[in-house]
Amino acid sequence: MDTDTDSVAEAIARDVQLMSPRIRASRALTDQLLDPEFVEVGASGRRWDREAMLSAMPEMQGADEDGPTYEPTGMTGTVLAPGLVHLTYETTIDGRRARRSSIWRKLDEASGWRMYYHQATPVPGE
Structure with a gap:
């Protein structure tokens, strides 16, 4: 069985994967x-569902190997319940910062950890 530390580490690893071009x-x-x-x-405040995100992701910022990429910092996580992890962190891409929150859930061993919810909030210039 996964420990809390293993669950958080796996969610962080997968979140970082989603930032990879x-x-x-x-x-x-x-x-x-x-x-x-x-x-x-x-x-932007836009609500995305799974299909809209899958369709748009290849054209979104951070998908081009030669373009700007996401730089995450301060990633931390908490196990909310078995099979449910909440991550918080900040990213910078092309000079813009955002605070991020994601919830990962693990329905079964076959599918593993998957992002259930994500929110990004821009950080105003300081």
Whole structure:
């Protein structure tokens, strides 16, 4: 059985994968990391469902190997319940910062940890 530390580490590893240009550019790879009931509230305030995110991700910022990439800092996590982890952190991409929160859930061993919810809030210039 996973320990709390293992669960948080796995969620962090998968969240970092979702920031990788290689993953973002591939619908098939992104598909493996998003929960069937995935929802996101983006930094723009837009609400995304799973299908909209899978379709848009290859064209979004951070998907081009030669372009700006996400730089996460301060990633921490808490196990909310067995199979449910909440992560918080900040990212910088192309000079813009955002505070982020994601919830990862593990429905079974076969599918592993998948992002269930994500929210990004822009950090105003300081």
